[in-house]
Amino acid sequence: MTEASPNQLSEMWPGLLAEIQAANHILLASHVNPDGDALGSALAFSFVLDQLGKSHEVLFHHPAPKYLNFLPGIERITNQPSGRPADLAIVVDLEAIGRIGETIYPAIAAAKKLVIIDHHQPNERPGDIRIVSTKSPATAAILADLWLPNNIEISPEIATLLLVGILTDTGNFRYPNTTPHSMHVAADLLEAGAKLTAINEAIYLTKPLPAVKLFGKALSNLRLAADNQVAYTTLRQSDFTNSGAIEEDTEGFVNELLAIDTVRMAAILRESASGRIKISIRSQGPIDTTQVAKQFGGGGHINASGAHSDDTIEVAAEKLVEAMVQCLASS
Structure with missing residues (x-):
């Protein structure tokens, strides 16, 4: 499915949850040169996997840019896979498999099953399971639509990470991809404890000389x-x-x-x-x-x-x- 409404996205969660629960070890990853949506989405998913009690790693070919070092859980990311066999790889915010990066690609490729969660117009269609909505302004917005209606606890950390993804990919709600629904989701995340002031200060109000x-x-x-x-x-x-x-x-x-x-x-x-x-x-x-x-x-x-x-x-x-x-x- 390349186009999915919020309701359709929420209905996809039980199937993905079953795959997660069946896996012994999971890899989370995204694209090279990660931005706010890539990091926010992957780290938010990491906190959700913590709730579900699942062993996992968060893999990125490149380190986080300095302006995103304030993100909750940023210390979790690594470009050195443990080597432990993975039953499931969940790759977020990625439309082409070549953008994973050579340091982590072998680990992702070796996983028994690949899940892609993305909002880009697809150049390729990788993945055994694809949750893709090109109408969503950010992958983080897709995750919010998967989790908010499905009794996943949205902690302040998860809320902050998802809001970072939405804000950075909509240019702080300035870009044409901003939708009424994304504004409603952002409001839900603020109610869940997202740290809007900290996000704005770190991303939009601070520049190194x-x-x-x-x-x-x-x-x-x-x-x-x-x-x-x-x-x-x-x-x-x-x-x-x-x-x-x-x-x-x-x-x-x-x-x-x-x-x-x-x-x-x-x-x-x-x-x-x-x-x-x-x-x-x-x-x-x-x-x-x-x-x-x-x-x-x-x-x-x-x-x-x-x-x-x-x-x-x-x-x-x-x-x-x-x-x-x-x-x-x-x-």
Whole structure:
């Protein structure tokens, strides 16, 4: 099922619960370069497995970004699987199996059964059991719809983690994927003890100085195209070195470009230490960023996608802008 209503999601929980109860050991995982929805969803599930008395591990290829180190249970994540055989792997917020990451993929692949819980438009359809709702704004919202009607105790820790996932994937309820239902779910989580003030302070009101310096460089590299309807910028490894910033410090940069009043589509290209180019694309309204991301082997949502390129940053930028302009013209 690729589309499910909240009621349909809640009806899926008993079947998944039976699989969980039958498993002796469970692996939880998500995608590389984890964000608030990936970490919030996986850690919330970890606390639920605690309630159910199930042995489990929380596996991530990359560590959590520093701004999410306040999350309850963050110390649980590891990129070193124990080696204990798993009956069940539950992977959240993942649409393509290749995005799990090489350090934990063998453990996930060796599990007897794979469950995928996700809200992305699927590039692939991995998983023996798939709980997918592309209408949900976040995987955390799907989990809330699985648990709230089904007598799972939503502790303040679980509530906080789920709210982080919903807030970060809706841009603090600013993005078009925000729905009335997601607002109701957020209210339920607040009533359950979610720490909204702590979330906002950590994610939206605190920036390290190197991140601010790097954003200044991103602005100085800003370029416009298509009558100022397309904005893009580039960051080289030297920019990170000179500012003292790291990759996670670019979180939110592309959204600031989209805030320019004439801009309908924005992107940022970052050069990694390996030389590979990471691309983030955002748009407004009905402009489908996945049309661009798929040309670079990526994917995501209508208004937010990501991809990579093995070209130089100059060539990647040229190809990206051409694809964005074409996308804009066809929208």
